[in-house]
Amino acid sequence: MADPMPKAQVNQIASTVSVVSAVSFPNAATAAGIGVENLAVVPAEGTVQAATPNLLAAPKTIIVSRASRAGERSVLPGCSGIPTTTGASNGQLPESSLCTLWDSDHRLRADAAVSLAKLNIAYKQEFGNDICLTDSYRTLSEQYAVRASKPTLSAVPGTSEHGWGLAVDLCDGVNTGTGARFQWLADNASSYGWENPDWAKSGGGGPYEPWHWEYAAGQ
Ligand SMILES: [Zn+2]
Structure with missing residues (x-):
């Protein structure tokens, strides 16, 4: 089995993932049919403030970046936006x-x-x-x-x-x-x-x- 990555490198990756959404902004906007105007009316700092108070200390540019990239998360915190009902019956969808x-x-x-x-x-x-x-x-x-x-x-x-x-x-x-x-x-x-x-x-x-x-x- 390969050796794990050096600890410092792991931490660096982890901190990047925690502040930047995996979904790129242009793709998210195109695929979901939303426009920039919607992102503009999302209260970026307010959304982050409500969901993750510990990020308030983060630089403002990162907060804005996170909000504008994470369109799926900022409108409904906790909702992936990805359908996962394959195989389920009408009226019997899994809670998840x-x-x-x-x-x-x-x-x-x-x-x-x-x-x-x-x-x-x-x-x-x-x-x-x-x-x-x-x-x-x-x-x-x-x-x-x-x-x-x-x-x-x-x-x-x-x-x-x-x-x-x-x-x-x-x-x-x-x-x-x-x-x-x-x-x-x-x-x-x-x-x-x-x-x-x-x-x-x-x-x-x-x-x-x-x-x-x-x-x-x-x-
Ligand atoms: Zn109806």
Whole structure:
């Protein structure tokens, strides 16, 4: 077996990894469909301050670099943004594959969660408040309950995008299908991979559900 690296060299590598994200900024921005404007509205120092107070002593340039590179982490701390649900069944996703959203309540698959969190940053910049959520990931048993109470407005259990952690139901006026918030989402959500699907639109062949938005980019 080869000798381990000299201790000094190991430490040098470790300290580099701890302050610089492995994801390069241009790739992250391109792959996730986000723009610099989103990174600009992320409170870089505030985010780092909340998550890792011990980094406050680090030089400011490093903090800025970390925040701008780690787009996935800065919008939802602790969420990888990488989907890990291979082999799982609808409504039976492993807890570890789900990320909790900004309200500390609703959950989505990791990639959908990060994309929605990015959309929420832009939304909040526009309207001054977070996207209003009434529903997100549903377990199979929760989907059975919804089906029982709203048979015409819910998918057959085992088929809903909610069961894949790829759908949210929205409120605060979005649910009406009119108004500034709905229109803004209609104009901007697709840039983040989200849409009010065709079937949910008026005359779209399914129940009219302006509140129902799906992460089409992850389907
Ligand atoms: Zn829905």
